[in-house]
Amino acid sequence: MAGSMKEIKLRIRSVESTMQITKAMELVASSKLRRAKERVEGSRPYFETLYQTLYDIVSTDSAFDSPYLEKRESKCRLYIVIAGDRGLAGGYNSNILKAVEADAAGSDYCVLPIGKKAVEFFERRKANVLTTAFAEAGDLSVSDCFEISRLVCQKFLAGEIDEIRLGFTQFVSMLTQTATVLPVLPFDAAPPAPGHERESLMLYEPDSKSVFEAIIPEYLAGVVYGALCESVASEQGARRMAMDAATKNAGEIIDHLNLYYNRARQAAITQEITEIVAGANAES
Amino acid sequence: MATFPLKIMTPDGVAFDGEVVSLSCRTINGQIQLLAKHIDLCTALGMGEARIKLEDGTTRRAACMGGMLSVLKGECHLLATTFEWADAIDAERAARSKARAEEILAQKNLDKRDLELAEARLKRALVRSSVVARKDI
Numbered sequence: 001m002a003g004s005m006k007e008i009k010l011r012i013r014s015v016e017s018t019m020q021i022t023k024a025m026e027l028v029a030s031s032k033l034r035r036a037k038e039r040v041e042g043s044r045p046y047f048e049t050l051y052q053t054l055y056d057i058v059s060t061d062s063a064f065d066s067p068y069l070e071k072r073e074s075k076c077r078l079y080i081v082i083a084g085d086r087g088l089a090g091g092y093n094s095n096i097l098k099a100v101e102a103d104a105a106g107s108d109y110c111v112l113p114i115g116k117k118a119v120e121f122f123e124r125r126k127a128n129v130l131t132t133a134f135a136e137a138g139d140l141s142v143s144d145c146f147e148i149s150r151l152v153c154q155k156f157l158a159g160e161i162d163e164i165r166l167g168f169t170q171f172v173s174m175l176t177q178t179a180t181v182l183p184v185l186p187f188d189a190a191p192p193a194p195g196h197e198r199e200s201l202m203l204y205e206p207d208s209k210s211v212f213e214a215i216i217p218e219y220l221a222g223v224v225y226g227a228l229c230e231s232v233a234s235e236q237g238a239r240r241m242a243m244d245a246a247t248k249n250a251g252e253i254i255d256h257l258n259l260y261y262n263r264a265r266q267a268a269i270t271q272e273i274t275e276i277v278a279g280a281n282a283e284s
Numbered sequence: 285m286a287t288f289p290l291k292i293m294t295p296d297g298v299a300f301d302g303e304v305v306s307l308s309c310r311t312i313n314g315q316i317q318l319l320a321k322h323i324d325l326c327t328a329l330g331m332g333e334a335r336i337k338l339e340d341g342t343t344r345r346a347a348c349m350g351g352m353l354s355v356l357k358g359e360c361h362l363l364a365t366t367f368e369w370a371d372a373i374d375a376e377r378a379a380r381s382k383a384r385a386e387e388i389l390a391q392k393n394l395d396k397r398d399l400e401l402a403e404a405r406l407k408r409a410l411v412r413s414s415v416v417a418r419k420d421i
Contacts, residue, residue, distance in 0.1 A: 042297030049293060049361050053326060053354050142295050142365070202356075205313050205327035214312055214328035215352050218365060225295050 005268065008261045012254055019250035025088070026243035029236045033174070036233035040171055047226040050219055054187060056202075057212055066209055068187050068216045072162045077109045078130065078152065079181075080224060081167040082231040083118035085138050090242035092169065092177070092235050093117040099179040100167040101125075110161070112148065114140065114228070130155075137232065142225055149221035156185055164220075168227035169234035175241065177234035184223055187216065286320035287339050292362045299346075299367045300336070307360060309334035309348050318360060325355040329364060331407055333415050345370040347415045349408060368412070375416045382409035
């Protein structure tokens with residue numbers, strides 16, 4: 001009996017130290033989450049206005065055509081996939097990677113993975129990877145996003161890519177994160193219905209086409225940066241939840257083990273008493 | 285003086301939100317200045333100094349690079365990639381960045397992309413240092 005008591009004691013100790021780690025990770029994730037959330041909220045107005053303006057240009061002014069608007073037969077599709085650098089974040093990485101794979105199924109595609117987990121995943125799948133220069137999702141800055149945008153726009157204009165989609169995890173709330181695949185280019189906006197075309201009163205300097213084409217790379221960089229902010233916040237949110245669950249589970253296991261430990265202790269005591277009584281009886 | 289609402293946004297957040305008398309900045313077409321009651325306008329931004337004049341007559345200056353400027357129903361939105369107020373610019377960093385860019389440009393055998401990157405860096409550094417240098421005016 002004494003042997004099993006020692007074993008249980010050891011297990012309790014090991015679960016306790018695991019619990020300490022998950023607890024610490026949860027705390028770290030929630031403080032990072034707070035910062036990431038502020039960043040998401042700070043960046044949202046910028047992209048919403050940017051998107052709205054582009055949308056307005058296209059939907060009121062159908063008089064120009066731009067290579068960014070033209071829908072080509074999709075021969076090679078590019079996925080920009082944003083996942084995390086580390087695991088232990090619940091379903092965060094696998095959700096987004098699965099969503100992208102399901103979306104890409106059956107078509108010819110290449111990827112630009114952001115985040116170590118995404119890079120590893122697509123390299124294992126032997127997918128056509130454009131570049132692995134942006135493997136660290138954690139320290140990507142605005143200027144990196146512009147670099148991505150420049151690279152991708154160039155390929156898009158050169159006709160190497162016909163369509164661009166962005167896979168990221170949307171930060172809905174502290175508790176909910178949804179993996180999303182968003183078509184980015186060609187820019188998709190409902191052109192004015194024939195017969196309802198109206199003359200835009202907007203003054204474009206120098207003209208709508210130049211403005212549109214100057215803004216598109218900014219827009220792409222903006223979308224990537226926005227998606228990155230959302231994904232980073234989602235990752236921290238998912239990790240916080242996962243670690244919270246792990247801490248709770250560890251607590252439950254410790255409770256169980258304590259019960260077994262006490263039972264074993266009582267059994268040992270009872271046995272000792274029985275032995276002593278039996279011994280005393282034998283002597284008298 | 286008539287004022288109009290101006291909102292300056294960058295990917296890092298809202299840099300300014302309030303009433304101004306005038307806004308002047310560099311677009312891809314050259315320097316322009318907006319006053320109240322401007323017609324609806326949309327244009328892309330170049331690299332240069334942006335200046336806003338507040339109702340009490342104070343002028344604030346900033347380095348403003350890349351992005352979009354739009355006026356819609358009297359409201360003005362400036363969406364900049366980089367927008368730094370003159371007093372927030374790190375002059376030393378700009379000087380260092382300029383020196384480094386010049387160093388790169390001095391090399392002969394650059395490929396096209398490196399050249400572009402170095403030129404863009406030099407331009408950014410020049411805009412920043414010119415905005416800082418005129419602080420005392």
